[in-house]
Amino acid sequence: MKITTPEFKENAVKALANDNLQKALGNVEKGFIGKRQAAADALPEFEALRDKARDIKDHTLAHLDLYLKAYEEKVVESGGHVHWAQTAEDARNIVLDICRTANAKTVTKGKSMISEEMGINEFLEEKGIQPIETDLGEYIIQLRGEAPSHIIAPAVHVLKEQVEADFREEHDHLPEGRNLDEPETLLDEARTVLRQKFIDADVGITGANFLVAETGTSIIVTNEGNGDLTQTLPRVHIVLASIEKIAPTLEDVSQILRVLARSATGQDMSVYTTFSTGPRREGDVDGPEEYHVVLLDNGRTNMIGTEFQDMLRCIRCGACMNHCPVYHAVGGHAYGWVYPGPMGAVLTPSLKGVEDGGNLPNASTFCGRCEAVCPMRIPLPKMMRHWREREFEKNLNPAVQRWGLKTWAWFAQRPRLYQLGARVAMRGLSIMGGKKGRLAKMPLGSGWTKYRDMPAPEGETFQAQWAAHKGRAK
Amino acid sequence: MSGREAILGKIRSQVGADQDPATRRTTVADRLAKAPRGIIPKRGQLDPRAQLKLFCDRAEAVQTTTTVVKDYSQVAEAVSDYLRSRNLPQAVRMGTDPRLEGADWSKAPNLTRDVGPSDGSDPVGLSHATAGVAETGTLVLTSGSDNPTTVNFLPENHIIVIDAADIKGDYESALDQVRSMAGKGLMPRTVNMITGPSRSGDIEQTILLGAHGPRSLHVIVVEG
Numbered sequence: 137m138k139i140t141t142p143e144f145k146e147n148a149v150k151a152l153a154n155d156n157l158q159k160a161l162g163n164v165e166k167g168f169i170g171k172r173q174a175a176a177d178a179l180p181e182f183e184a185l186r187d188k189a190r191d192i193k194d195h196t197l198a199h200l201d202l203y204l205k206a207y208e209e210k211v212v213e214s215g216g217h218v219h220w221a222q223t224a225e226d227a228r229n230i231v232l233d234i235c236r237t238a239n240a241k242t243v244t245k246g247k248s249m250i251s252e253e254m255g256i257n258e259f260l261e262e263k264g265i266q267p268i269e270t271d272l273g274e275y276i277i278q279l280r281g282e283a284p285s286h287i288i289a290p291a292v293h294v295l296k297e298q299v300e301a302d303f304r305e306e307h308d309h310l311p312e313g314r315n316l317d318e319p320e321t322l323l324d325e326a327r328t329v330l331r332q333k334f335i336d337a338d339v340g341i342t343g344a345n346f347l348v349a350e351t352g353t354s355i356i357v358t359n360e361g362n363g364d365l366t367q368t369l370p371r372v373h374i375v376l377a378s379i380e381k382i383a384p385t386l387e388d389v390s391q392i393l394r395v396l397a398r399s400a401t402g403q404d405m406s407v408y409t410t411f412s413t414g415p416r417r418e419g420d421v422d423g424p425e426e427y428h429v430v431l432l433d434n435g436r437t438n439m440i441g442t443e444f445q446d447m448l449r450c451i452r453c454g455a456c457m458n459h460c461p462v463y464h465a466v467g468g469h470a471y472g473w474v475y476p477g478p479m480g481a482v483l484t485p486s487l488k489g490v491e492d493g494g495n496l497p498n499a500s501t502f503c504g505r506c507e508a509v510c511p512m513r514i515p516l517p518k519m520m521r522h523w524r525e526r527e528f529e530k531n532l533n534p535a536v537q538r539w540g541l542k543t544w545a546w547f548a549q550r551p552r553l554y555q556l557g558a559r560v561a562m563r564g565l566s567i568m569g570g571k572k573g574r575l576a577k578m579p580l581g582s583g584w585t586k587y588r589d590m591p592a593p594e595g596e597t598f599q600a601q602w603a604a605h606k607g608r609a610k
Numbered sequence: 611m612s613g614r615e616a617i618l619g620k621i622r623s624q625v626g627a628d629q630d631p632a633t634r635r636t637t638v639a640d641r642l643a644k645a646p647r648g649i650i651p652k653r654g655q656l657d658p659r660a661q662l663k664l665f666c667d668r669a670e671a672v673q674t675t676t677t678v679v680k681d682y683s684q685v686a687e688a689v690s691d692y693l694r695s696r697n698l699p700q701a702v703r704m705g706t707d708p709r710l711e712g713a714d715w716s717k718a719p720n721l722t723r724d725v726g727p728s729d730g731s732d733p734v735g736l737s738h739a740t741a742g743v744a745e746t747g748t749l750v751l752t753s754g755s756d757n758p759t760t761v762n763f764l765p766e767n768h769i770i771v772i773d774a775a776d777i778k779g780d781y782e783s784a785l786d787q788v789r790s791m792a793g794k795g796l797m798p799r800t801v802n803m804i805t806g807p808s809r810s811g812d813i814e815q816t817i818l819l820g821a822h823g824p825r826s827l828h829v830i831v832v833e834g
Contacts, residue, residue: 160814167815181651188648195641201621202638210795220613272821273812289812296813319813327822334822335730350642351797361808361823364763368800379617384638385645386789390781394651404668405746407808408823411801421705422727422760423753423799433617441624 137255137283141472141484144495151466160293161467167289168458171402172509179404185394190513192388193380193449197440203349203382204431210352214414216427224254227432231256231341231374234428235265238372240338246356246363247271248343249287249452250376250432252474253487256341267341268333270362272326279306285468287475288400288454293467296322330362340366340424344377345396345451347429350385352413354429357396359407367412373424375412378432380448392451395511400453435487443522447482449512456506456516462499471496478506478516485523494532497523540580555599562593569593642795647782654745654779661744662831665777668747672806673819674827678774681834683714688830689736689769690718696767696826703732703765707756710738710771727758728765735765735824740791741784742777746805749829750784752791753800762802768824770804774833 140147151157176182196203208218221227231254235243243260245251245267257267257278269278273291277284279302284290291299300316303325315321342363346355354375356363367373383389397403415427439445457463457477468476473493475483481500485493497520506516527533528541547554569575569592578585595601621627627634656664666676679688693700701722704710715721728735737757741750749770753759762768778784781803788801808823819825 163815167811179651179653181649184649192648198625199634199638200625201618201627202634204618204621206638206642214797214799220617222613222616226613270822271812272810276812289815291812292815294813299813319816319818322813323810323818323821327820330822331730350645350795353797353801359808360810360821361763362821364759364802365822368759368763379621384641386785387645387647387782390785391648393781401811403672403805405748405803405805407672407804407806409748409803409805411797411803413797413799415799417754417799419755420753420758420799421755422758431617433613433620437617437620437624440621441626 137252137258137474139473139488139492141488141493141495144470144472144499147470147472148466148499151470156295156298157293157467160295161464164286164292164458164464167292168402168454172399172455172458173402175398175402175404179394179398182395182398185391186511186513189392189395189451189511190449192383192391193512196382196384196388197380197445197448200379200382200440203384204379207347207349207352207382210349211414211429212352214352214427216352216414216429219428219430221430221432222434224432224434227254227376227430227434228256228259230430231376232260232263232265234372234374234426235260235339238338238426240265240372242266242268242333242337243339243341244268244270244334244337244366244370245274246340246342246358246366247274247290248341248376249284249474250343250378251341252284253434254376254432256376268330268337270330270334270366271358271360272323272362275326275330276302279303283469283474285476286454286457287452287477287479293469334365334369337366337370339372339374340368340370341374341376342367344375344381344429346383346389346392347377347381348384348386348389348411349382353411355389355409355411357393357406357409359401359403361408364408364410367410368423371424372426372428373412373415375427375429376432377429378434379436396451396453399455399509399511439486444482444486444519446514447479447486447519449514450479450483451512452479453511455509455511459505459509461501461503461505478520479514482516482519482523485526490523490526490530491532494523494527497521497527555597558597558599562597566592566594650780650782651745654743656744656779658774658777661777661779662774665742665744665747666829666831668744669806669829670747672747674747674806674829676829676831678831678833682709682712682832683717685710685713685771685830685832686715686718686721690721692769692828692830693721693734698734698767701732702734702736702769703728703761704736705755705757705761707738709773710736728760730764732765734767734769735761736769736771737761739770739772739776741787742772743781743784743803744777744779745781748781748784748803748805750788751802751804752788752798753802754798759800759802762804763823766820766824767826767828768807769828769830771830771832774831777831
């Protein structure tokens with residue numbers, strides 16, 4: 137997938153002017169925030185479980201090499217295969233080899249962000265193998281030739297009228313006059329069309345929400361059941377997972393499951409939580425004959441032991457973007473790569489480099505809602521700040537910004553001069569604001585005043601007020 | 611193997627694994643062997659009667675329907691009644707689970723039972739659960755010729771029979787039940803935890819039932 141994160145500002149401007157997108161983004165707040173709160177409130181142990189979930193992942197990451205080896209041993213014991221991929225390219229080639237050995241013509245896919253990160257769809261198509269997304273949202277965006285705009289609701293940016301138009305174009309074997317006015321009829325049509333594809337597919341590819349070291353099990357958490365059909369019907373099942381998906385035991389998974397669905401969709405539990413261990417056993421009458429797991433690093437090992445390690449606790453619930461005012465305003469595509477929202481703002485520079493991803497940690501108001509709702513208690517604003525520091529160290533931000541920050545730092549280190557300067561600037565701005573108390577233009581502030589007036593400061597500086605307040609308190 | 615060694619080597623150096631390798635190994639081996647439990651929600655920690663009620667309440671909250679019967683002699687009628695109430699044909703697809711085979715099917719003389727995996731042409735699937743979880747109204751099904759996985763997903767309607775004694779308060783206890791089937795550290799090929807019928811909210815965040823899996827889920831609890 138081509139990264140357009142360096143053009144974040146242009147992307148955001150376009151997103152703000154896109155009426156369909158703005159209408160669809162209204163569904164994010166409507167669909168997620170209240171439901172999450174209600175589900176969290178209904179479980180008295182919820183906050184304690186968040187602590188527990190964080191501790192489990194911290195423990196796992198500190199012993200990740202050993203848990204990965206234990207996991208691999210159990211997969212092999214159950215008759216499965218484990219493939220290790222350092223890069224997305226390695227992973228793509230591994231998948232291609234398995235597909236070719238299986239003589240695969242079509243591959244069904246369950247929803248998997250890691251497969252987006254690997255860019256597996258484009259790659260398989262190039263090699264003459266047809267990938268078919270089966271999650272309803274993923275299917276819609278595959279028809280539209282788009283990337284997901286949300287990690288659990290990939291088509292959240294699409295309106296139902298747009299889905300109808302896409303289905304009429306793609307499903308041209310169906311009667312023209314059919315009713316596709318409601319989400320129900322759209323869903324029915326997708327169900328019917330995809331059912332045959334499930335049955336015809338040679339290979340099924342899913343992601344994994346967890347890999348269990350104790351048992352060599354991969355787990356997917358879904359609502360539609362498409363992931364289960366994807367992995368049950370074809371002859372070969374391939375699991376794509378990044379290395380940090382490991383959890384030590386079934387007990388640990390149970391703890392994290394209790395915060396996952398509640399944080400994601402506000403469900404107590406997703407409809408299907410499916411545990412897969414190896415291929416078809418003797419006496420089984422269904423299930424895949426081959427079971428492969430591709431373990432992907434793709435830059436994650438670089439994060440271990442650094443100030444960005446906490447990001448590897450992420451369980452991809454989407455709560456951070458559901459609560460993010462920036463995501464609400466511009467949607468997921470503006471972020472320009474696979475992962476949007478606050479988690480994307482930390483992960484994109486981590487995996488793609490701050491040179492390409494540096495715009496994202498700057499696209500935050502640091503309001504802190506993401507951290508407040510993150511089930512794994514990931515300090516997202518703090519890590520975005522770390523990325524801003526790295527960007528500054530590497531001389532990557534614009535000269536004006538650097539000059540401004542340096543000037544400010546020079547003054548900030550000289551308190552008397554700073555206070556004097558602040559007083560003079562305030563008076564000046566206050567006079568410039570005139571009777572209306574607003575500034576239509578401001579020196580060095582055209583980026584702000586181009587779109588709205590700046591309120592002129594009133595009264596005393598903060599420091600003067602603080603000094604007076606302390607005086608009164610005594 | 612080069613990818614494997616590179617990834618594991620990088621992790622080892624990043625976490626500083628060389629400092630106390632013995633302690634690290636013991637810590638991990640211990641955790642895997644003992645599988646300590648974490649926080650268990652009080653919600654499900656009830657006496658069996660209250661647990662059964664909570665299970666049914668939670669299941670119904672996610673659009674599962676439930677019936678409680680006294681023993682296996684009433685299962686066939688309960689299946690037949692349910693099919694009639696939903697205007698479904700008197701036919702089910704099922705595996706070879708002895709508990710289901712042993713039900714008194716003579717009480718539902720018009721009901722056809724097809725045994726084996728589903729190919730997608732069956733309107734109704736019938737399975738037996740290994741366990742249930744009261745805290746969220748979840749059913750735990752395990753794969754095998756007794757309960758083929760395709761029966762859980764391909765038919766448009768799914769009926770699951772469960773013994774009241776197998777309903778546990780929490781996931782941990784239900785998974786322990788699964789563990790007891792094959793032993794610690796071993797798992798059936800597929801374990802399906804099912805909480806309600808299939809659904810999707812992918813079109814404008816409107817939740818609809820019956821995305822790819824069953825549109826309806828009915829549970830028959832056998833008190834016996």
